[in-house]
Amino acid sequence: MTNHWIDIKNADAILIMGSNAAEHHPISFKWVLDAKSRGAVVMHVDPKFSRTSARSDFHVPLRSGTDIAFLGGMINYIIEKDKYFKDYVVNYTNASLLVADAFGFENGLFSGYDPAARKYDRTQWAFQLDDDKVPKRDPSLNDPRCVFQLMKQHYSRYTLDDVSDITGVSKEDLVKVYEAYSATGAPDKAGTMLYALGWTQHTVGVQNIRAAAILQLLLGNMGIAGGGINALRGEPNVQGSTDHTLLYHLVPGYMAMPIADWQTLADYHKANTPVSYDPQSANWWQNKPKYFNSLLKGWFGENATKENDFGYGMLPKIEKGANYSYLFLFDRMYQGKIEGGFIFGLNPMNSVPNSNKLRKAMDNLDWLVTVDVHHSETTDNWRRPGVDPKSVKTEVFLLPSAHRLEKDGTVTNSGRWQLWHYKAVEPPGEARTFGDMLVDLMNKVRTLYTENSGAFADPILKIDWPKRYDADEMARRINGVFTVDTKVKDKEYKKGQLVPSFVALADDGSTSSLEWLYCGSYTEEDGNKTKRRDPKQTPMQAAIGLYPNWAWCWPVNRRILYNRASVNLEGQPYAPNKAVIQWQDGKWVGDVPDGGWPPMATGEGKHPFIMTVHGFGQHYGPGRMEGPFPEHYEPVETPVKSHPFSKQLNNPCYVSVSSDMDILAEPADPRYPIVLTTYNVTEHWCGGGETRNVPNLLEAEPQLYVEMSPELAEEKGIKNGDGVIIESARGRAEAIAMVTVRMRPLKIQGKIVHEIGMPFCFGWTTPGSGDSTNRLTPSVGDPNTSIPEFKACLVNVKKADKLTELA
Amino acid sequence: MQLNRRDFMKVTGAGIACLSLSQLGFDLKPLKAYAAELKIAGAKEVISVCPFCSVSCHIIAHVKDGQLVSTEGDPDYPINQGALCAKGAAMLSLTRSSHRVTKPLYRAPNSDKWEEKDWGWVIDRIARRVKESRDKNLQLTNTKGQTVNRLEHVFALGTSHMDNEECALTHQAMRALGVVHMDHQARI
Known part of the structure; x- marks a missing residue:
């Protein structure tokens, strides 16, 4: 948010x-x-x-x-x-910037499309620059x-x-x-x-x-x-896990994962540090080398030196454009190219599309470590219905993990508030925290590499790795420390002391930080700010419920991002009754401003959208894979053969995999005329692995259902409460029909299109509850994120003669 | 004297505070007698955060003799102000669920059952499997001769159930091993 x-x-x-x-x-x-x-x-x-x-x-x-x-x-x-x-659009957005002549749009495609590669040459979407390399602007907004x-x-x-x-x-x-x-x-x-x-x-x-x-x-x-x-982010700490980027394409703090073409640290910085020649653009990412080098220093400690590029050479490098996300991982697993791996607190056998393929793909692993609080469709995949466990070669571990009330640490809510939670009780039996397990496991691996020869042991032996897991110690490492005695403004910090803010991070190895955005959360001056429970606010802050002294929020406790766009060029709020910041007596009051520069009208100010190169909010977004303006394209499985905006039916750049189990319906496929969307219920959580094991929640929502309109039900001869079968080109699922006016038939291009909806939280380890809805959904994804298209695919539905999955 | 709901509960909870009844200005004898029987009487309050969606509602866990006896929404937390949804309200049964896995389990290749193992054994066994896979498959250079140090044959999935501190460790460990197939709930 x-x-x-x-x-x-x-x-x-x-x-x-x-x-x-x-x-x-x-x-x-x-x-x-x-x-x-x-x-x-x-x-x-x-x-x-x-x-x-x-x-x-x-x-x-x-x-x-x-x-x-x-x-x-x-x-x-x-x-x-x-x-x-208009004032906002002219002053704070890129609406007035001029675009170079190479940009164009025709027949649903932007200029620069290569159909063979299914990719654009995005250099064709650049802005016009003046002699000083600053984008040309027309504040009248009239230039064509x-x-x-x-x-x-x-x-x-x-x-x-x-x-x-x-x-x-x-x-x-x-x-x-x-x-x-x-x-x-x-x-x-x-x-x-x-x-x-x-x-x-x-x-x-x-x-x-x-x-x-x-x-x-x-x-x-x-x-x-x-x-x-x-x-509105789901998942208990998905904001924090994204900030620490448990994702293949980034390293913590939204910085690119190194690719093979960037062999040295200098190569990395040259490719990833944006340059602006506009004195009014803060271009905050110009500080990236400070954050990246501090991360390397945090990872490799004393072994990260200026001479060895702070350990950069030890990191893995991916190929440019390589995709290691779920869809591609499971496709490679299906092809037998993956040997083993870890699944921590996740149930992909229920929550990733095309479950039938994924479940088969997992049989090809030699070893699998699962870590969870309960058995799930993932931990127990080797004994799933219809499969003889004796035919599954995988060596499987299930490690019992501690739950929230059983450990100390922080999570980050959707509004970027970092919140400390305290351990209340010991975990049951021999359950342990993820942190405990990971620290012990890595120390064991380090011992094995110390005592025996092995492939390229350097990164394993040279990381700065703790002896035991301690959340407080890790919170300090995330914030970051000075690695030498340092003076910041007039204040002296000793080696090992906490860095007060990311503004003090340096690129010369004198600071470490495992996540620059979290730098300032734990300081010498104020301690661990994530534990703060102070509701104190100024009247101005109270008027909008800012709560600046409750916990801490990234970045630098700024509660509303890009808040300098809430004031006019003189620094006065556009909405005085709900002001976020205001320039008063030579300083900003209210929230922490996006940089402390004075208002724009002084001539000393900076454009408010400081994370973009030119400092403007981006109507025109030349960084996206499929174009600088959003354009309507149909879902990959669509009930129509054409749409009114162009002849380009689907996103020209969407990503997909193509095994024998990745079958797609045709556009307007008569076999699958109904649109399926998927969602969840209040009482269950995602794939349901946790909540189906809580009796009161299971009792409230006991089994898989499908919501459909009375019109569709009548057409199909289905009554409320009937068992039905839903089929797509990839699989089938049983569900109980919930005939309801909550779903409406839609008139599309003069014809009625029916849409149905199903939750995806039920699975076979809870007998009689039904099984994965994602057996129906396709392995196709967004070209920027590879997030799969769970929300729209094609199916058909019929009354079931008998039910085997539902009790 | 002004009391908000929470101060009031603290004052009336037996064993926490002993104010004279006159300070409150009315007769609390019946309420005190009732409070003394509550299962949270004398329990320690521990602040935690609901483990479901990212509203991150705060929860108070009541702990007595090392046992979790009750959970409820934290009325002081400005976002949820004591309220919880059905899942948050089920925190007590979730934590104490008899379905929890409480021992490391091992399923041998082609076996049809789980076996209980001790931690030392599983950590040693997993570490050896990681090292075997890494030693066999670590790719030091690509076809162009560039250094890549990557391990494509081993993956790591999850998890947004980790605390920030655990996420930071996971990322560090996986990149040290050379893992590039790394993904979690944020992409689904």
């Missing part, structure tokens, strides 16, 4: 799209209702009517996978009706090559008729949402967008969110109280 949970209460309009907040982030809804009670309009745009819809002012059903058409229509509406916040005009032209195609035709939303409903939301273009009004996996789990997931960002920038909703782009 650019903002935080409590801040939702400051909104005047709330658009919940791609999320069912009331059921999946129930306590977040406290703040949605708080806003509503003060007059905010709450809108829910989602295929299914849920408890979120019930408490919203209105619910608008749309067909899964058509969010960009819906949002593109709103961009068009705002520009056409002149609803945007300025971003604003290109954007206007691009979205002029998203007419109410065409958007309605493809999304299934009536024109009246479109206008109702567009009108209510675009009212937040007034300088003192705030609109927030709340989304979750309903936007990310598409082959156009990133561009769904880009479209939202464009709207928020047009309306001046970024950086303000009650605004922002707010991902």
Whole structure:
């Protein structure tokens, strides 16, 4: 989230799209209702009517996978009706920047597309630069090559008729949402967008969110109280685990994983450190070498020296463009190319698409270490229904892990608050924390490499690795310490003392930090700030519920990102009654500003979007794989053969794998005419491995069901409560029919399209509850993130003669 | 004297504070008698965070004689203000569930059952399997002759259930081994 949970209460309009907040982030809804009670309009745009819809002012059903058409229509509406916040758009966004002539758009494709490689040459989307290499601008927004005009032209195609035709939303409903939301273009009004996996789990997931960002920038909703782009992140610490990037393509702190072409540290920095020649651009990532070198210093300790590139040479390097995400990992496993591995607290046999293939792929492993609190479809895959365990060669370990109340440590909530939790009780039996196991295991591996010869032992023996796991010690290492006696401003720090803020991190090896964004969370001056429980606020902070003294928040305790966009060029808030920051008597008050520079009008200021190279909010996003503007493309499995915006049916860059088990339905496939979307229930958690083992939760939601409209049920001869079979090109699942008006038939291009919805939390280790819904979903993903398209695929449904999975 | 709900509970919880009844201004005898029978009477309060979605509601765990006796929402935490959803409210049964795995388990190749093992044995066995796979498969250079030091044959998946401190260690360990197939819940 650019903002935080409590801040939702400051909104005047709330658009919940791609999320069912009331059921999946129930306590977040406290703040949605708080806003509503003060007059905010709450809108829910989602295929299914849920408890979120019930408490919203209105619910608008749309067909899964058509969010960009819906949002593109709103961009068009705002520009056409002149609803945007012009000063904000001109001063703080890249709307006024001129784009070079090579950029173009035709027949659904941007310039530079290579159909064989399914990739774009993104250099064709560059900005025009002046002689000083600063982007050229036209503040009048009239130049035909300025971003604003290109954007206007691009979205002029998203007419109410065409958007309605493809999304299934009536024109009246479109206008109702567009009108209510675009009212937040007034300088003192705030609109927030709340989304979750309903936007990310598409082959156009990133561009769904880009479209939202464009709207928020047009309306001046970024950086303000009650605004922002707010991902309602699921999972207990998924914000923190993303910050520490348990992901193949990054290292902690959102820095690129080294590739083979960057053989030296200098190569790495040259390729990854952005340069801006605009004196008004902070270009914060120019500091990356300080953060990256401090990370290396944290990893390799005394063994990281200037002479050895701080150990950079020891790191693994991937090939440029190589993809090591789930879809590709399991495809390689299916092909027998993977030998063994670790699955910590995760149930991919239920929660990754095409479960039938994945379950078979795991049989090819020689060894597998699983770590969990319960048995799951993953830990016990070797004895799954229909398989003779004697035929499965894998050596499997199941290590019992401690649960939340049984350990100390921190998690980071969706609003970036880092929160300490205390150990209450000992873990049961011999269960231990992940940290304990990992430290012991790695120390054992280190012993083996010390006592025996082995392949390239250096990185294993030279890491700075603790003897035992201690959360407090790790929190200090994450924050970072000085490695030599250092003076910061007038203050002296001894070797080993904590670094006060990432501003003090250096690239010369004098500091270490395992995550630069967390630097400042644990200091000599204030101790471990994640333990703070002080509700104290100034009246200005209290007016928006900022709580700056409660716990700590990255970066540098800034509660609302890009907050200098909430003030005018003189530093005065656009919305004085809910000011985030304000320039008063030569300094900023309120939240921690994005950099302490004075207001822009002084001539000494910096553009507020400090993490972008040029300092502007990006309507035009030349870094994305499939284009600088979001464009509507159909899901890979779609019930239509064409759409009104171009002849390019699907995202031209989506990623996929192609084993004999990765079968896809044709567009408008008569065998699979129904759209399936997947979601979860309040009482269960993701793949369900944890919550199905809690009797009271299982009792509340005991088995797999499928929600369908009465119209579809009648067409198929299905009654409420009947056992049914749902089939896709990849697999089948049994479920109980829940016939409900919560699902509506949608009129798409003049024809009725039915959509059904199923939770994915049930699995065979809970007998009679049903089995993985993801046996139906396809292994296709977004080209930027490789997140799979769980939210839209094609199926058929029929009444079951008999049931074997459901009791 | 002003008391919020939480101060009130602290004051009335037996064994925590002994204020005279006159300080509260009304007769608490019946309430005190009831409180003395509550299972949380005399329990230690420990602050934790709900282990489900990233609203990260705060939970108070009540611990007595080393045993978890109750969990409830933390009314002081400004985000959830004491409220919990169905999952958060099930924290007590989740933690104390009889379905928990409590011993390291091992399933030998082609076997049809789990066997209980001790920690020393499993850690040693896993370390040896890691080393064998790494020694056999570590790729030091690519076809262009560039140094790559990567281990493609071993993977690590998970987990957002780890604390930040554990995530940092996992990343460090896996990159030291050369692991590149690394992914977790953030991508699904």
